[in-house]
Amino acid sequence: MNLNRDRVRNLFGRLLIHLVLLAGVIWSIFPFVWMVFTSLKSYVEAAASQSLLPTQWLFSNYLTAWNQVAVFPRYFANTIFIATSTVLGVLVTGTLAAYAFARMQFPGRDVLFMLLLSTMMVPFEVTLVPNFILMRYFGWINHYQALIIPWTASAFSVFLLRQFFRSIPLDLYDAAVLDGANHLQFLWSIVVPLSRPALITSALLTFLGSWNALMWPLLVTNTPQMRPIQVGIASFITDAGTQVQLLLAAVTISVVPVILLYLVLQRWFIEGIATVGIHGGS
Amino acid sequence: MKKNMVVALLLVFSMLLSACATSSAQGAAGTGTPAATGSAATSAPTAASGSSSNGQVVELQFWHGQNQTQQVALDKLVQQFNSSHPNIHVTATYQGTYSDLYKKVTAAIAAGTPPDLAIAYQNDVANYIKSGAVIPLDTLMNDPQIGFTTNDLQDIYPSFIDHYPQYGNKVYSMAFMRSMEVMYYNMDMLKAAGFTAPPQTWQDFLKVCAAVSNPPDTYCYEMNTDASRFANWVFSRGGDLLSPDGKTVAFGGQAGLESLQFIQEMFSKNYAIVIGKAFQDQTDFALGKLAFTMGSTAGLPYYKTAIDQAGKVKNWDIAPDPHGTPNPVVDLYGPSVTIFKTTTAKERAAFVFLKWLMSSQADAQWVQATEYFPARKSTLNELSSFIKDNPRYGEALNWLQFGRTEPNIAAWNPIRTYIADAMTAVANSTQTPQAALNQAVQKSNAEIAAEAK
Numbered sequence: 001m002n003l004n005r006d007r008v009r010n011l012f013g014r015l016l017i018h019l020v021l022l023a024g025v026i027w028s029i030f031p032f033v034w035m036v037f038t039s040l041k042s043y044v045e046a047a048a049s050q051s052l053l054p055t056q057w058l059f060s061n062y063l064t065a066w067n068q069v070a071v072f073p074r075y076f077a078n079t080i081f082i083a084t085s086t087v088l089g090v091l092v093t094g095t096l097a098a099y100a101f102a103r104m105q106f107p108g109r110d111v112l113f114m115l116l117l118s119t120m121m122v123p124f125e126v127t128l129v130p131n132f133i134l135m136r137y138f139g140w141i142n143h144y145q146a147l148i149i150p151w152t153a154s155a156f157s158v159f160l161l162r163q164f165f166r167s168i169p170l171d172l173y174d175a176a177v178l179d180g181a182n183h184l185q186f187l188w189s190i191v192v193p194l195s196r197p198a199l200i201t202s203a204l205l206t207f208l209g210s211w212n213a214l215m216w217p218l219l220v221t222n223t224p225q226m227r228p229i230q231v232g233i234a235s236f237i238t239d240a241g242t243q244v245q246l247l248l249a250a251v252t253i254s255v256v257p258v259i260l261l262y263l264v265l266q267r268w269f270i271e272g273i274a275t276v277g278i279h280g281g282s
Numbered sequence: 283m284k285k286n287m288v289v290a291l292l293l294v295f296s297m298l299l300s301a302c303a304t305s306s307a308q309g310a311a312g313t314g315t316p317a318a319t320g321s322a323a324t325s326a327p328t329a330a331s332g333s334s335s336n337g338q339v340v341e342l343q344f345w346h347g348q349n350q351t352q353q354v355a356l357d358k359l360v361q362q363f364n365s366s367h368p369n370i371h372v373t374a375t376y377q378g379t380y381s382d383l384y385k386k387v388t389a390a391i392a393a394g395t396p397p398d399l400a401i402a403y404q405n406d407v408a409n410y411i412k413s414g415a416v417i418p419l420d421t422l423m424n425d426p427q428i429g430f431t432t433n434d435l436q437d438i439y440p441s442f443i444d445h446y447p448q449y450g451n452k453v454y455s456m457a458f459m460r461s462m463e464v465m466y467y468n469m470d471m472l473k474a475a476g477f478t479a480p481p482q483t484w485q486d487f488l489k490v491c492a493a494v495s496n497p498p499d500t501y502c503y504e505m506n507t508d509a510s511r512f513a514n515w516v517f518s519r520g521g522d523l524l525s526p527d528g529k530t531v532a533f534g535g536q537a538g539l540e541s542l543q544f545i546q547e548m549f550s551k552n553y554a555i556v557i558g559k560a561f562q563d564q565t566d567f568a569l570g571k572l573a574f575t576m577g578s579t580a581g582l583p584y585y586k587t588a589i590d591q592a593g594k595v596k597n598w599d600i601a602p603d604p605h606g607t608p609n610p611v612v613d614l615y616g617p618s619v620t621i622f623k624t625t626t627a628k629e630r631a632a633f634v635f636l637k638w639l640m641s642s643q644a645d646a647q648w649v650q651a652t653e654y655f656p657a658r659k660s661t662l663n664e665l666s667s668f669i670k671d672n673p674r675y676g677e678a679l680n681w682l683q684f685g686r687t688e689p690n691i692a693a694w695n696p697i698r699t700y701i702a703d704a705m706t707a708v709a710n711s712t713q714t715p716q717a718a719l720n721q722a723v724q725k726s727n728a729e730i731a732a733e734a735k
Contacts, residue, residue, distance in 0.1 A: 044591040048565035068350045133393040218378045219386050238349045241561050241584030
């Protein structure tokens, strides 16, 4: 009897949780669904219709959007190259810095870490012009260096990885030292493999930021050959009107790779978010 | 094991991607450089044999914010210019929307590397003047070799040459395109209510509204809240926006008050609604829900597409806003081109290019691709077949002579916001027209005073 009541209560609880989760899923997936459906409508329907589904499915919008941006493939290749390089850079610098902050003893460590964190509070707009001048000084304008190198160090990634590294038991380090390992060897063979969720989280967030960047690439490049996908998307917007359906078709095209990447990596991504600062890797 | 496989695959995949991208990037850079040197090589000899005295080709960077379809037309123009002017080579570059473009130019000025020319709104130009980055064009305009002739100046509509009242009324920018504030009207709806023509005066407009409004199915007007509406309403009531010395706003008088009272009447009588999202007035008009909208002629292609697709409105047209003045008035707006302080040779070459863009031959091609309006009266001769195909555009061309422009001051951008706030406050009846107007005037004057400091 008692057991039965527990089971009912349990079932009810689970149902409730699932309902809440389902609502969350719908809430977060709706913009994507809306985007895809709207990208298949006609202009007037996209702009005015209340219904979610198109009355006429215009798959040709995708072709039109693709053709309107003459250098779409080039934009794509640029974005993939820039995002991938930035991610690699962030992982290398982030891992090294985070390890130093998490595991090594040196004077001023905590002050330096605070200083690093405080850079996260400086808005992008404030540093825009000085950074641009710096790029000009280096002669990097309209080169991939300007698009990649300034973004290959991320205070947020250092913070994320440091928190993760600190949760790795010290005993492991002692054991590694007994086996004759130095810091770099310990980092590479023990810490990095254990921190995969945090590394992947950091990689995905960096990738996303890089994929979505518009203002900086516009600022430091001058030819279509050097520009990323977001520039192509921006050129659908005008002061007099916007072909919403074409804009959304272009946006859909541009997010497909990001979604694919997320689907492949989502297991670690969720693990990364869930375990930071709570316990060590699995 | 499986996990490792996935990770390994991903690594390989990302390496491949970056490798591909690098090689394609290098490939393109590789093909890009010879092409660039190639064109320089081909233009250099012609330049030497051509008119240039020292055989040097002047390289010009021209930054713009034109969208995809317009880029095609602009690139074509630039190509024509380059081949007809062997001693000048212009490179046109898209730099994002107009606001992105402004940010980029501002950063480039700070870095000491502005372009040679850029498309810019007049209030942005005022900021460039303030930082000393652009040059007045008066001397170049009067230059005996490359300047305008008396005929040119008679041919060009005055509203395409921007004088800056706060900077000695000098010319710092000129336009080769403008759009026009007009009224779109649904003739089907007007006819059904017994009207044979669009209203000429504001009183008539309200009469039509009383006859056609049937909320919530149809409304007389949907307001796309924007200071350019207000500007035209003030002009059409004989008012002005800025005092002649540019130190205070001038819309605080009767014309401004009547314009806000007009909003009050429209909304209190349920004749009008405010747009719910960007460009909703265009689509609601196409769906036959509205008798009138007001806005830019740059919206014409979008209206046409929406009306054709919706198939609800058969007869529609554009007209100048109703007016209390003897002639109609149309607010002409749109960005201009400004020339940056570089070297004398570059500044002169930039002026030659700008003047060429404003020529009837070049401008005719541009306005046909964009449906903007040209800088010169003589351009109309080049447009006869285009006008035949686009009768509404042809009508509007005749109203260019009635053009007025919004003030060329840096503070105009924030002031536009204050005006829009006043319009919204009156529409929502949170403020009386007089109170909203007073507040907008006070804030605007403070903005101008702060800017002068």
